[in-house]
Amino acid sequence: MADEGLNKGPALNFRGRSDHGLDGKGRLSLPARFQEVLRVQYRDERLMVSPWQNCLKVYPLASWEEFEATLQATCRQQPATIKMARFILGGVVECLPDRQGRIVLPLKMRTDCNLDREVLVSGMLSYFEIWDKAAWEADNHPAPEDFRNFELNLLEHGLF
Numbered sequence: 460m461a462d463e464g465l466n467k468g469p470a471l472n473f474r475g476r477s478d479h480g481l482d483g484k485g486r487l488s489l490p491a492r493f494q495e496v497l498r499v500q501y502r503d504e505r506l507m508v509s510p511w512q513n514c515l516k517v518y519p520l521a522s523w524e525e526f527e528a529t530l531q532a533t534c535r536q537q538p539a540t541i542k543m544a545r546f547i548l549g550g551v552v553e554c555l556p557d558r559q560g561r562i563v564l565p566l567k568m569r570t571d572c573n574l575d576r577e578v579l580v581s582g583m584l585s586y587f588e589i590w591d592k593a594a595w596e597a598d599n600h601p602a603p604e605d606f607r608n609f610e611l612n613l614l615e616h617g618l619f
Contacts, residue, residue, distance in 0.1 A: 471500040471583035478592060485569055486561040490580060493587060494560050506562060508589075510550040510571055513598060515564065515589040517577050522585045523551075564589070 477490050497519060500587045507523035509516045517525060524531065527548070534541050554562040577592040580600075590599075601609075613619035 466516045472541055472584040473587040476579060478582045479578050479580055481564065481569070481574065482561075485566060486557075487564055487578065487580070487589065489556055489560045489562065491560070493580070493582070494556065497556075504556050506556070507614065508552050508554050508562070508564065508568065509547050510568055511547075511588070513590065513594050515568055515572055515574070516583075516586055517554075517589060518586040520553075560590045570584045600604060 473493055473496055475490070475492065479487055479490075481487055487529075494504075497506075501519040501521055503520055505520040507518045507520060509518070530540075530544050530548070534544050550568070552565055552568065554564075556562050568574070572589075573591045573594060574589065575591065577597040579590045579592045581588045581590065581595070610619060
């Protein structure tokens, strides 16, 4: 695990959810708290944006490199994963935020994930996701049963 570029202090992670708009050029303003995570925790603002099923997954470069190493080992052990690895690795794009903290999301990625104007950015600790706002609501808004199952899982692991 290559972590020489990582801060050894208290971990800052990508947390929280916020609504954003894409401008006419496909630029997304990153949440200020996410920009701070990149500056302080990773000391590198380069981001790797990867297509996923219904969203884009965005990793700091150091986290992406760890993901690639793990994925490569998995493909050797489980050849059935090569098709997905080919899709993810072949579609990844490096993005560097501009001075205003914006990244440009390529048109192909925006089209593939139906990202138009209204998007939702959701922190997932070591990475964050970019969703079409309506798609996020449809796919991720938990039902009461989801909360019950989650609570049971937390109780089993001593987290609740």
